[in-house]
Every structure is written in structure tokens, then in C-alpha cells.
Amino acid sequence: MKATFAVLFVAGLALGAASARAQSEPPVELTGTLAKARASGAVTIAHRESSIPFSYLNARKEPIGYSIELCKLLVEAMGASVGKELEVKWLPVTSATRIEAITSGKADIECGSTTNDIERRKLVSFSPTIFVSGTKLMVKRGSPIKSFRDLAGKTVVVTAGTTNEKAMQEITKRFKIAFRLVVSPDHAHSFMQVVEGKADAFATDDVLLYGLIALNVAQKDFEVIGEFLSYDPYGVMYRKGDAQMERLVNETFHALAEDGEIERQYKRWFLRKLPSGASIDLPMSPQLETLIRTMATKPD
Incomplete structure (x- = not known):
């Protein structure tokens, strides 16, 4: 993979710090994920198969998307940091298995549409926010x-392991609306x-609904x-x-x-045509801007 300006910037930070220590201190010993990457020569990326346009499979069954591209750049920065080009290995995960993939060490980073919330931060760490979404409802046109508030007596599907399931459970409790909640294994199945x-x-998150509708040309x-019905800031997960x-991670995203x-990748995946020919046509929100x-301000 070609090194970008951003990756060279991060590498420069590391090299600058190293040169300042060169005459008086031994090199810093790698630990954790970077030590693992250096020893194995690879980074395993956990990815989703139908989180459009963040992380999904193209016609050749290859992982593509907004999150995937940002994670590839993160892997380049990891390679620059450990002094060797790193192979990317792929691990498909679902909403229900993605956190365990990171905590168990099966994957090193997770690149999908994962909300950074308090409960998850007890188990994993997150990159700076790369997208802001929230729970909404998708229905057939002409639906009542x-x-x-119109869900009484209806059936609502959510994807297993998502914050959307919790959001809908809170809706039924808070507003005393009785609807049937069913759980599906992945977004494509829920759709x-x-x-x-x-x-x-x-x-589910509104952007994922727009993505599924666009991919299926079902507007x-x-x-x-x-x-x-919820606030969902997305980030890249790591241990x-x-x-x-x-x-x-913080220096790379800075x-x-x-x-x-980040803005260029946003335009590529949210404003231009996807490889399928569909377009989500979703301008960047003021919150994400x-x-x-x-994020662009210099990190501490």
C-alpha cells in the first residue's frame, strides 16, 4: 500500500521522538497490539458484511467501505511505527461477535459501524469519532x-448486539407502547x-437504513x-x-x-456513487463537521 501524507506525518512523529532520544535513551520497547503486529507481520481487521457504506462486501466478496478505508490507513501507520509493512488479515464479525473478537485477540481492530458508549468502553477502546448517527425506523412506503408512537401492536426487527435493541426496549418502557420486538442476526437479514x-x-441507525435502501435500489x-431515538457516535475499536x-490511533486520526x-473518504462513500452504482447522497452533518x-487540532 502506498503511504499517504497522513501516514508519513504519523511516522514523522515517531521518528522525531526517536531521534530526540537516540543519544541518551534506549529505543522504546513495543507492547500490546504493536508488539503483536511486529512479531506476526500482520494486523487482523474485524469487518462487517452488510454495514453499508461503512464495512460491507463488494461483488467479489471483498471488504470495502468508509470504515475499511480509514482502517487501512491506520494499518499503514502501524506499519510505519513498527518499521515493517504489515499484511492485512480479515475476520468477518456480526454485531453480536465484534466486541469478543477484539477482547479475545482474534482481531486487532474492528472496522464497521460500532457505537462508542459507556458500557462498551468498559471492555474496549475507541478511536476518535468517525461518524454520528442515531436510531430511526424503516418502513414500507404507505405504511401507517x-x-x-404508531408502533402499538406492530412487529419491529432489530439486529442482535446493537444499541438499537436497547433503544427500542427503552421506548416501550418509557412510553408504554406495546410492540413485538424480534432480533435478527445481521442487518441484511433484518432488512x-x-x-x-x-x-x-x-x-437501526439511520445511515445504515439509507445504505441498505440504496444498495437494493429500493427508494x-x-x-x-x-x-x-438514540445518539450513536461511531469509532474504530481496539483493545x-x-x-x-x-x-x-489518536495521532493517526489527528x-x-x-x-x-477523512473528509475525502466521506465524500467518496456518502456523496458519490458506490461501486454498485447507487448513491446514499448524505451530506456531512454539522455535528460530524x-x-x-x-480532531484536526494537535493531540496532547
Whole structure:
């Protein structure tokens, strides 16, 4: 893989620090994920198969997407840090298995559409925020469901292991709305539950709903409705308690934001045509613009 400006920037930070220590201190010993990468010559990326346009499979069954491209750049920065080009190995995961893939060491980083929340931070660490989304509902056009208040007596599908499941459980408790909640193994399967009439609505992050509708060229058949039912900032997951990896991740995303690479990747995956020919056509939100500007400021 070709080194980008951002990766060279991160490598420069490491080399600059190393030269300052060269005459008086021994080299810093690699630990954690970076030591593992140096020893194995590889990084294992956990990826999703239907989280469009973040992490999904193209026609050749290869992982592609917004999160995937940012993670490839992170792997380049890891390689620059350990002094060798690193092979990328791929591990498919679902919403239910992604956290365990990181905590068990099966994968080194997870690149998908994973919300950074308090409960998950007890188990794993996250990169700076790369996207901001929230739970909404997808229904068939012409459906009487216009918001969560219309769900009484209906069937709502959610994907296992997502924050959306918790959000819908809180809705039924808080507003005393009785609906049937069914759990599906992945987003593609959840989408098909509505297509086949087995569920009246699919509750997940709005951007994933737009992505599935675009991929299936189904804008005339389905729509995303209602207000946001949760706040979901996405990040790249990696192992908790790894100080060297945390520093590298933060420096890399600072460099990618400062160089404009995150914005370029956003335009590529959210505003232009996807490899399938469909387009989500989703401008960057003011919240994400602010977060990226903040990310571009020099980290401590």
C-alpha cells in the first residue's frame, strides 16, 4: 500500500521522538497490539458484511467501505511505527461477535459501524469519532407508521448486539407502547424481514437504513421515518489498556483529519456513487463537521 501524507506525518512523529532520544535513551520497547503486529507481520481487521457504506462486501466478496478505508490507513501507520509493512488479515464479525473478537485477540481492530458508549468502553477502546448517527425506523412506503408512537401492536426487527435493541426496549418502557420486538442476526437479514412482510419496521441507525435502501435500489418501496431515538457516535475499536496503540490511533486520526483525508473518504462513500452504482447522497452533518475540526487540532 502506498503511504499517504497522513501516514508519513504519523511516522514523522515517531521518528522525531526517536531521534530526540537516540543519544541518551534506549529505543522504546513495543507492547500490546504493536508488539503483536511486529512479531506476526500482520494486523487482523474485524469487518462487517452488510454495514453499508461503512464495512460491507463488494461483488467479489471483498471488504470495502468508509470504515475499511480509514482502517487501512491506520494499518499503514502501524506499519510505519513498527518499521515493517504489515499484511492485512480479515475476520468477518456480526454485531453480536465484534466486541469478543477484539477482547479475545482474534482481531486487532474492528472496522464497521460500532457505537462508542459507556458500557462498551468498559471492555474496549475507541478511536476518535468517525461518524454520528442515531436510531430511526424503516418502513414500507404507505405504511401507517409515521413515528415510534404508531408502533402499538406492530412487529419491529432489530439486529442482535446493537444499541438499537436497547433503544427500542427503552421506548416501550418509557412510553408504554406495546410492540413485538424480534432480533435478527445481521442487518441484511433484518432488512429482508420488512421486505417479506415479517416485520412492520426495522429499527437501526439511520445511515445504515439509507445504505441498505440504496444498495437494493429500493427508494420507491421503503422510507426512513420518525425522529432520532438514540445518539450513536461511531469509532474504530481496539483493545483496552494499550497505551502505545491508543497514542498511535489518536495521532493517526489527528493526521487524517488535518490532511482532509477523512473528509475525502466521506465524500467518496456518502456523496458519490458506490461501486454498485447507487448513491446514499448524505451530506456531512454539522455535528460530524465539528468533531472532525476538533480532531484536526494537535493531540496532547
